Every structure is written in C-alpha cells, then in structure tokens.
Amino acid sequence: MSFIEKGWYKQSRIASTVLLLLSPLSLLFYAVSTCRRFYYTKWVQPKNAQPLIVVGNISVGGNGKTPFVIWLCHELKQQGFNVGVISRGYGGECDNYPLSVTAETPASLCGDEPKLISQITQCPVVVGPNRNANIQMLNQAHNIDYIISDDGMQHYAMARDVEVAIVDAKRMFGNRWLLPVGPLRELVSRLKSTDFVIYNGQPDLSPSHDVDSYQLIAQQPINIQSNQATDFAAMPHAHAICGIGNPQRFSNTLKQNRINTLSFTAFSDHHHYTLADFDKFGDEPVIMTEKDAVKCAAFAKPNWWYLPVAVEMPEDLKNRILKKVINVGKEYGL
Incomplete structure (x- = not known):
C-alpha cells in the first residue's frame, strides 16, 4: 500500500x-x-x-x-x-480511438480489463476516452x-x-x-x-x-499455457504476483484457498508486464490474477497459473x- x-x-x-x-x-x-x-x-x-x-x-x-x-x-x-460493452481502456495505449477489441488485440492496446471482458463473455467491446464515440462504433458494427x-x-x-x-x-x-x-x-x-x-x-x-452484496468466489487455478485447471490441493507452492487496484484482496483469496505462496509481489494497477518482472522467480511456479494473465500469456512459462473468480x-x-x-x-x- x-x-x-x-x-x-x-x-x-x-x-x-x-x-x-x-x-x-x-x-x-x-x-x-x-x-x-x-x-x-x-x-x-x-x-x-x-x-x-x-x-x-x-x-x-x-x-x-x-x-x-x-x-x-x-x-x-x-x-x-445482444450485449455490447464500452470502457475507457485504462492501461492500454493506442494511437487511434475508439478501438474495437478482438481476439487478436493485445491488452497493451485495449487495456487488461476490456481484454478480459471480451475474452470471457465473447461480447463486442469498444474502448476509448470518448464513450459516446465508443457507443457509435459499437452500433455501427453490431446489432446491440x-x-x-x-x-x-x-x-x-x-x-x-x-x-x-x-x-x-x-x-x-x-x-x-x-x-x-x-x-x-x-x-x-x-x-x-x-x-x-x-x-x-x-x-x-x-x-x-x-x-x-455479492461474493467473489475463487475457481480452480488454471495453467496459462495449457488452459488446464488443477485442484487447489494439487497447486504447487508458487510466487504470487498481481497488478490490481486492491492487492490485499488477492492475497486474502490465496490464503482462504490454502494456496501456499513463496512470495507476494504487488505491482501498480494495470502494470505493463515484461519478462524482466519475473527474473527473480527463475523457473519456480507463479500464480496471478486472471486480469494479469491476459497480459502475460504471450511469454508465460509452463508452470505459471492464474486464479479466476466468479460472482456469487x-x-x-x-x-x-x-x-x-x-x-x-x-x-x-x-
């Protein structure tokens, strides 16, 4: 903090x-x-x-x-x-807005949260600082x-x-x-x-x-490379990292689900990850949030995991x- x-x-x-x-x-x-x-x-x-x-x-x-x-x-x-989503796209840097988010759009352009929403919901997502322009693009391309x-x-x-x-x-x-x-x-x-x-x-x-109120319930950890889930009990000791607005929530979630951490590193919200951020972990397992995973998928190692959550x-x-x-x-x- x-x-x-x-x-x-x-x-x-x-x-x-x-x-x-x-x-x-x-x-x-x-x-x-x-x-x-x-x-x-x-x-x-x-x-x-x-x-x-x-x-x-x-x-x-x-x-x-x-x-x-x-x-x-x-x-x-x-x-x-038919549902469409608009967002400011915090954390993304694009030369031309509004930007329609597709499967090929990197999180570095559209932002981590819009990328995650697009990836999970399969709804059309448009980002940009002018939300009325986002709405216009959404309606031009989709029946919403x-x-x-x-x-x-x-x-x-x-x-x-x-x-x-x-x-x-x-x-x-x-x-x-x-x-x-x-x-x-x-x-x-x-x-x-x-x-x-x-x-x-x-x-x-x-x-x-x-x-x-609602609860955010942790789902089974998922391997970033293989997309395969594992039981909490089978999750190896791992270094935990996150770049979210409230890192303590992620730390508490790991503890509640008895995931043992070798270390805990909190970056700033919407952090732009590079491989250098993980050098100190060597080849040891790493676990992160799903929001972080959309930015690390391109260079993830075989023993990197993310912990998805669902609304109850x-x-x-x-x-x-x-x-x-x-x-x-x-x-x-x-």
Whole structure:
C-alpha cells in the first residue's frame, strides 16, 4: 500500500495528517466536478439508441466492477439479448480511438480489463476516452440490445438508464474525503441517486443496515499455457504476483484457498508486464490474477497459473437487477 493509500484508508497517522494539507485541492475538486456534472446532465447528454447500464463506483482503485460486468453480460445473454460493452481502456495505449477489441488485440492496446471482458463473455467491446464515440462504433458494427459501460459513472457526457455502484466491502469509503485527500471521486451522498449500491463482499456494518452484496468466489487455478485447471490441493507452492487496484484482496483469496505462496509481489494497477518482472522467480511456479494473465500469456512459462473468480449473486438481488434492466429495455421496445 502506497503512502497516499495509507492516508486514505487510515493506515498511517502521518500520511493522514500530510494529506489534510491538501484539503483546499479537495474543495476545488468538488467545485469543478459538481459544475461539470450539472453542465453535462442538463444540456449535453445525447439520447442513446438502446438502454445503457453504467457499472461504476465513487472511489478509485479496485472495487470488483469487472467481475460484475462479466456476470451481467452472461445474465443478459442468457435472456436472449445482444450485449455490447464500452470502457475507457485504462492501461492500454493506442494511437487511434475508439478501438474495437478482438481476439487478436493485445491488452497493451485495449487495456487488461476490456481484454478480459471480451475474452470471457465473447461480447463486442469498444474502448476509448470518448464513450459516446465508443457507443457509435459499437452500433455501427453490431446489432446491440443493451450496452454496459465498465466504469464511467462520472463520465456525465454519456447518458445512462441504470446505474450500479460497486463498493469494496473491506475498504469502503476510506476517510470519506474527495481526491486528493481521500479516495472518493464523488461524495458518498451520490449513491442515493443510483439504482443499485452493491457491496463486493459483506461489509462490517451494524445489523440494522440491510445491504445488497455479492461474493467473489475463487475457481480452480488454471495453467496459462495449457488452459488446464488443477485442484487447489494439487497447486504447487508458487510466487504470487498481481497488478490490481486492491492487492490485499488477492492475497486474502490465496490464503482462504490454502494456496501456499513463496512470495507476494504487488505491482501498480494495470502494470505493463515484461519478462524482466519475473527474473527473480527463475523457473519456480507463479500464480496471478486472471486480469494479469491476459497480459502475460504471450511469454508465460509452463508452470505459471492464474486464479479466476466468479460472482456469487443472491437470487433475490439477481432478480431485482434483471427486472430493472429488462423493464428499462421495454421502454426502448425490446
């Protein structure tokens, strides 16, 4: 955890004190973001041709949005709908946007999360900083019923029909300050205007708080080269690496599934891997997240593994989400 994050999540009194010196910047951030939201929502947002669902959050860092997006894609496809996904494509560097993600598109161009979504769901995915341009490209190339935006809650130039806010149940909202003093992009009160506030994991709240939540359940480790799964008990001791927003979650998952690690290395989120990152491991086994694996597949060794996760959604919550989304679709004639 970086010095700044320790301050955000109250892990260091010194860091918290230093960050408070930046409070005027947080006030400026609030003023600019509030004016920007008012401007776009009142005058600029174009009307979409089909229902658009934003899966986002109000804080920076990994909250578990991408597994939820993948889950929602699968659920809507099972209902017989054609689903497309748009994303900013963080971590990717491309000269020309928007970019349509295909099986041949490297994660270095489109970003690790869009690549993973495309690979798992087989839904068309378009990335780029201008989400309205992404929508236009998606519609030009595909017959789409629903569009899901992976992140983009604060991208107010884009109209939306359903908002799902994902909250990390362990880190919650940190010190509840806006950037840069805290991890928030918007105030916690913003959640009152969303359709769903869903916690990734079970938050430590009083019994009087009835919240919606899902669990990320680890699946069997899969060999990156052979794509073959192995039992947890048969998984060899391995060096663990990850480049995600919340490395502690991956570490906890490994421990919960009794995967013994020789070491644990956390890179920055969306890290661009090279073989040099693995030199210190020699020929010993390595295990990583599925998001990391899409960037390492081209040079993976035979004893490199990844640990996929799947969303375990309560039936009642699943039904409420689908009812809301499908009812919105009916307004568009679906």
